[in-house]
Every structure is written in C-alpha cells, then in structure tokens.
Amino acid sequence: xxxxxxxxxxxxxxxxxxxxxxxxxxxxxxxxxxxxxxxxxxxxxxxxxxxxxxxxxxxxxxxxxxxxxxxxxxxxxxxxxxxxxxxxxxxxxxxxxxxxxxxxxxxxxxxxxxxxxxxxxxxxxxxxxxxxxxxxxxxxxxxxxxxxxxxxxxxxxxxxxxxxxxxxxxxxxxxxxxxxxxxxxxxxxxxxxxxxxxxxxxxxxxxxxxxxxxxxxxxxxxxxxxxxxxxxxxxxxxxxxxxxxxxxxxxxxxxxxxxxxx
Numbered sequence: 564x565x566x567x568x569x570x571x572x573x574x575x576x577x578x579x580x581x582x583x584x585x586x587x588x589x590x591x592x593x594x595x596x597x598x599x600x601x602x603x604x605x606x607x608x609x610x611x612x613x614x615x616x617x618x619x620x621x622x623x624x625x626x627x628x629x630x631x632x633x634x635x636x637x638x639x640x641x642x643x644x645x646x647x648x649x650x651x652x653x654x655x656x657x658x659x660x661x662x663x664x665x666x667x668x669x670x671x672x673x674x675x676x677x678x679x680x681x682x683x684x685x686x687x688x689x690x691x692x693x694x695x696x697x698x699x700x701x702x703x704x705x706x707x708x709x710x711x712x713x714x715x716x717x718x719x720x721x722x723x724x725x726x727x728x729x730x731x732x733x734x735x736x737x738x739x740x741x742x743x744x745x746x747x748x749x750x751x752x753x754x755x756x757x758x759x760x761x762x763x764x765x766x767x768x769x770x771x772x773x774x775x776x777x778x779x780x781x782x783x784x785x786x787x788x789x790x791x792x793x794x795x796x797x798x799x800x801x802x803x804x805x806x807x808x809x810x811x812x813x814x815x816x817x818x819x820x821x822x823x824x825x
Contacts, residue, residue, distance in 0.1 A: 603627030605714035612784035713785035720794035734766040
C-alpha cells in the first residue's frame, strides 16, 4: 500500500538534493526553489477543493514539485527566466524528467515510483506556461493542467512582490520605473485575458502581464486564494516614475475593482 506522506517526504528530499547542485546564493535560483514548494502546496489545496482523493491530490502536488525543475538549468546556462532569450523552460523540465528522446531515461523515477500518471505529469508540466493548453487533452489531463497553471499563477503574484523585479525581468531599476506600458499590452489586459509574450516590449509590460494572469484562473478556490493573499492588490499598486504609466495602472486598478480585492 502506498503511503503518500512517505512518498512526499522522499520526493522533497530528492528535490532538495537536486537543487543543492546549483548556486543557492543566486537570487534567481533561491526564488525558484521557494516557488516550487509554494506551487506544490497550492496544487494540493486546489485539488482538495475539487473533492479529489488522496492519490489524486498527491499527483497534483507532484505536478507542482516538478513543474519548474528546468528553471535551475535555464538560469545556470543563460542567467535569465525569459524563454525568448534562452529556451522553453517547460520543455527543458520535461527533457530533464522524461529524457530528450524515447531511448533516453530522465530522472522522473527518482521522484515517483508510480508510472500510472506519467502522461498526466508530462502534459501538466509541458503546458504549464503555455498561453493555452491543447484542445485534444482529455478531461482528466486538462484538470491537472488547470490545477498546476492556477497554482503557478497564484504564486507568481507573490514572487513579483518578494523578489526584486529587476532580478525577475533582467532589467535595471531605471528602465523598470521609467518605461511605458505598450498599448497592445494594456488592451489585452482590458480584454480580461493573459498578455501574449510577443506583445511585451518594455520592462513594465511584464508587470501588467503578470497582473493579467488573474483573469486566467480557472477554479473558484484559485481566485479565492489569489484575493486572500493580497499580493495581486499590492502588485497592481506599482508606482511608476512615468506619468503615462501611472495613468495606465490607475486604469488597471479600476478594471480589477481594486477596492474590493483582498
């Protein structure tokens, strides 16, 4: 009989061992380690709110634990989280876990012995940062994708407040606080959907893009947690030194109904 408490413990120990090979003094590395544990917990919370059983909640937790494992190698190789300037971190995560070819074995079995959920783990991790998930996913696959994508978005609000944005966006303080919001980025926000990466032209576009993730949350518990934590409200209170950008954020707060947010 599988005891999922023990399986969690072993997986967390293996993850801690894996990240110990990277420079934890690098703020990009350390923030992703914290982010990983937070997302795993959020995944389990969301799964529980859906009435899933112990095994299914464990798999949701595992999706969170493994979803960003490629980030550590991405930062080490390229010193950036920007996929366009390096490589697709979700793809890199699946390559590390499942191997780059059918003949190559990844490290997934070091984290979980069960093979029943391999396809679900692969697809949830592969598509966790995609603009949209493929339509051909099964109902179960989409559920796990949505759980992980929601949890990831919720913690991104926290990360943007607790980590210097200059580190996240690979920019300078001067550029961040004096840049203007690209009109297409503001329009996407006002249409209540996530902002395509291709539309982002300035450092502050990333802030707007991250706030827009709120509109993509699928589950009621996800939206509830995003508001309860208060990170979304604080993120929307970004204070630019550029009057045009300040005006944009006033529109953003009004559109969100910021006074009603937690």
